[in-house]
Amino acid sequence: MSDFVVHNQLLSDCAIVGDADLCRVLLMNDARFPWLILVPRISGLRDFHEVPSEHRPSLFVEIESASNAVKELIDADKINVAALGNQVPQLHVHVIGRLTNDVAWPGPVWGVGTSVSYDSEVQQETIAFVGAAMGLLS
Amino acid sequence: MSDFVVHNQLLSDCAIVGDADLCRVLLMNDARFPWLILVPRISGLRDFHEVPSEHRPSLFVEIESASNAVKELIDADKINVAALGNQVPQLHVHVIGRLTNDVAWPGPVWGVGTSVSYDSEVQQETIAFVGAAMGLLS
Numbered sequence: 001m002s003d004f005v006v007h008n009q010l011l012s013d014c015a016i017v018g019d020a021d022l023c024r025v026l027l028m029n030d031a032r033f034p035w036l037i038l039v040p041r042i043s044g045l046r047d048f049h050e051v052p053s054e055h056r057p058s059l060f061v062e063i064e065s066a067s068n069a070v071k072e073l074i075d076a077d078k079i080n081v082a083a084l085g086n087q088v089p090q091l092h093v094h095v096i097g098r099l100t101n102d103v104a105w106p107g108p109v110w111g112v113g114t115s116v117s118y119d120s121e122v123q124q125e126t127i128a129f130v131g132a133a134m135g136l137l138s
Numbered sequence: 139m140s141d142f143v144v145h146n147q148l149l150s151d152c153a154i155v156g157d158a159d160l161c162r163v164l165l166m167n168d169a170r171f172p173w174l175i176l177v178p179r180i181s182g183l184r185d186f187h188e189v190p191s192e193h194r195p196s197l198f199v200e201i202e203s204a205s206n207a208v209k210e211l212i213d214a215d216k217i218n219v220a221a222l223g224n225q226v227p228q229l230h231v232h233v234i235g236r237l238t239n240d241v242a243w244p245g246p247v248w249g250v251g252t253s254v255s256y257d258s259e260v261q262q263e264t265i266a267f268v269g270a271a272m273g274l275l276s
Contacts, residue, residue, distance in 0.1 A: 048219040049202035053195075060194045064187035081186040082220035086236060086244040098224060106224040110246050 004041045007090040017127050018136030022058035023093075025066065025136055027127055030115035033104075034070040034097040036130065038062055045091035048083040062134070063095060069133040070097030073126065080108065142179045145228040155265050156274030160196035161231075163204065163274055165265055168253035171242075172208040172235040174268065176200055183229035186221040200272075201233060207271040208235030211264065218246065 006016075006024055014026035014037055022042075028035035040051060040059060051059055067079045076097030083093045096109055104112040118126065131138055144154075144162055152164035152175055160180075166173035178189060178197060189197055205217045214235030221231045234247055242250040256264065269276055 047205060047217045049198070049205040049217070051198075053198075056195065056198045057191075060187070060189075060191075060198070067185060067187040078224055079185045079187070080220070080222045080224070082218070082222065082246075084218045084220065084246060086216055086218070086246075108220075108222060108224075108246055108248050 004043050006039055007088050007092075009088045010037060010039065010090070010092060015123060015127060016138075017134075018131045018138035020058075020062045020065065020134060020136055022055050023062050025062075025130065025134060026092075027123070027130060028115075029117050029123070031118045031122065032113075032116050033102060033109055034073040034076070034126070035109070036066045036070060036095045038066060038093040038095065040091060046085060046089055047091065048093070050091065059093070063093060065134045066095040066130075069130045070095060072133060073097060073129065074099060082108075084110070142181050144177055145226050145230075147226045148175060148177065148228070148230060153261060153265060154276075155272075156269045156276035158196075158200045158203065158272060158274055160193050161200050163200075163268065163272060164230075165261070165268060166253075167255050167261070169256045169260065170251075170254050171240060171247055172211040172214070172264070173247070174204045174208060174233045176204060176231040176233065178229060184223060184227055185229065186231070188229065197231070201231060203272045204233040204268075207268045208233060210271060211235060211267065212237060220246075222248070 014028050017025040023038035023040050026037040074097050077100045078098040080096040152166050155163040161176035161178050164175040212235050215238045216236040218234040
């Protein structure tokens, strides 16, 4: 995993929360939704099914842990989990907490309206909350 | 799993392809994209992370098998995998083959334009292809 780097576009859109066993965890800089992105720290992955068998249990556990964190953040009604990667080829898994009255409901969040940057204090609090909830190394 | 039934909305939008070990596999009736939906045959699941640990390896294998099938169907450039469930609460995983010149690229497919029903012969051929590629029981 030594040559692993997060794609520039993800770094530009997100703040780094920390590392779980397999994934680097990012917080999308869009205060409208609690939106985490998990990037497996393995170079060269594009599609979800390319995750090697030995790492799949960790990915699932980390999706669960991220789901629970975003659920707690806003008492989410639903969690959206997706590996799309049409715009950024590096495999990354979106974990997004949804409310039935959020601005995109019941549609998906991608491409809806304009993202709203976090207030810097709220962003730091959110990062701290997610890092603690997921037990991440920062 | 005895009281498992596929949600009516999914049955209305899709044709049934067959059963893998864990999931019932459906083909979305939209000829614009090779679009499979995997529904774990366990009652009461809503979010992706609710899949019990002992069934997670099967889900991953079936996502892989579905991904390979849609990839072969159109020599897809990218596979989109997603569990959204904002409109249908029953857990279902979308596996969609994408081309860089399809009508929704590079956005997600949900809510884009109007679905195009399969010609019935093409639909049957597609179901047969996917069933064989995934080794499904029909």
